[in-house]
Amino acid sequence: MELITFGESMVLFNPGKAGALRYVQHFHKQIGGAESNVAIGVQRLGHQAGWFSRLGNDEFGKFVLSTIRAEGVDTSKVIVDDRGPTGLYFKEKRNKRDVRVTYYRKGSAASFLSPDDLDESYLKQATCLHLTGITPVLSPTCRSAALEAVRIARQNGVMVSFDPNIRYTLWNSSDAKTTLCAIASQCDVVMPGLQEAQFLTGKESPRDISSYFLEQGVSAVILKLGEQGAYFAVKGHEQFVPAFPVDDVVDPVGAGDGFAAGVLAGRLKGWDWDEAVRLGNAVGAMVVQTDGDVEGLPAFEEVERFLQKPAADVSR
Numbered sequence: 001m002e003l004i005t006f007g008e009s010m011v012l013f014n015p016g017k018a019g020a021l022r023y024v025q026h027f028h029k030q031i032g033g034a035e036s037n038v039a040i041g042v043q044r045l046g047h048q049a050g051w052f053s054r055l056g057n058d059e060f061g062k063f064v065l066s067t068i069r070a071e072g073v074d075t076s077k078v079i080v081d082d083r084g085p086t087g088l089y090f091k092e093k094r095n096k097r098d099v100r101v102t103y104y105r106k107g108s109a110a111s112f113l114s115p116d117d118l119d120e121s122y123l124k125q126a127t128c129l130h131l132t133g134i135t136p137v138l139s140p141t142c143r144s145a146a147l148e149a150v151r152i153a154r155q156n157g158v159m160v161s162f163d164p165n166i167r168y169t170l171w172n173s174s175d176a177k178t179t180l181c182a183i184a185s186q187c188d189v190v191m192p193g194l195q196e197a198q199f200l201t202g203k204e205s206p207r208d209i210s211s212y213f214l215e216q217g218v219s220a221v222i223l224k225l226g227e228q229g230a231y232f233a234v235k236g237h238e239q240f241v242p243a244f245p246v247d248d249v250v251d252p253v254g255a256g257d258g259f260a261a262g263v264l265a266g267r268l269k270g271w272d273w274d275e276a277v278r279l280g281n282a283v284g285a286m287v288v289q290t291d292g293d294v295e296g297l298p299a300f301e302e303v304e305r306f307l308q309k310p311a312a313d314v315s316r
Contacts, residue, residue, distance in 0.1 A: 008110035009033030032293035041261025052077035056086035124156035258287035
């Protein structure tokens with residue numbers, strides 16, 4: 001397994017039209033979850049990925065499992081749990097730039113994840129372990145599982161990637177800063193959004209933010225700058241990598257997961273950081289042009305064609 005990740009994946013109900021949910025009558029049933037999005041993205045880009053979680057013993061859980069497994073992602077460590085249901089969430093599209101998400105996940109099966117669910121032999125054979133800041137907030141046992149997974153990975157020389165992916169409706173601010181900064185300091189790669197990084201570090205500029213994390217022992221800091229692109233810093237080098245222009249943003253949710261998948265796939269291919277971040281930008285740009293969290297994640301051949309387009313042919 002080249003990349004392993006774990007965390008809650010849910011059934012997504014995507015509205016059939018824009019507007020407040022009270023006026024929507026029809027929904028498309030899909031799946032979404034930051035970690036499984038990354039696993040599917042990495043798999044499509046040509047690398048073997050594994051994902052696990054706890055799913056409810058219900059039809060929604062079966063739907064999530066079969067969908068992720070069908071992508072070629074290894075799901076052999078998924079646990080079916082009778083104690084809680086599979087989580088659900090609804091998108092609300094007020095307009096193309098105002099997409100809201102409502103979760104129904106309290107007491108879900110995934111919230112019962114614990115360190116006992118970690119198979120050390122499975123984790124330590126990976127090249128990369130990818131975590132997000134969503135899992136630690138689901139429950140105290142989920143937080144313990146995330147910390148234990150980082151410990152196992154570090155003890156066995158597995159690269160650890162971390163996307164804080166802060167869900168402000170779930171965290172209180174003091175817990176978020178303390179917990180997420182503690183996890184980040186133990187990771188090799190940290191890739192927050194700019195506002196997330198400013199919140200966590202108290203710093204404003206990309207350079208100051210990167211210095212903060214690098215001084216904590218992080219090897220690479222990658223800041224997502226949205227429509228501008230991304231900035232990365234490693235010891236002795238920093239660089240801004242511009243975004244690919246996109247004219248028609250259909251659905252912005254999932255772009256950050258696509259970016260992470262692109263960066264990690266690039267590193268798994270042995271690419272330098274600038275090439276890997278450029279791949280992340282390309283995947284993110286492609287994801288926002290498709291409705292759904294995973295539907296727009298491209299195969300590597302599609303990204304290659306996208307990258308080879310003359311500048312005048314890039315949609316703007």
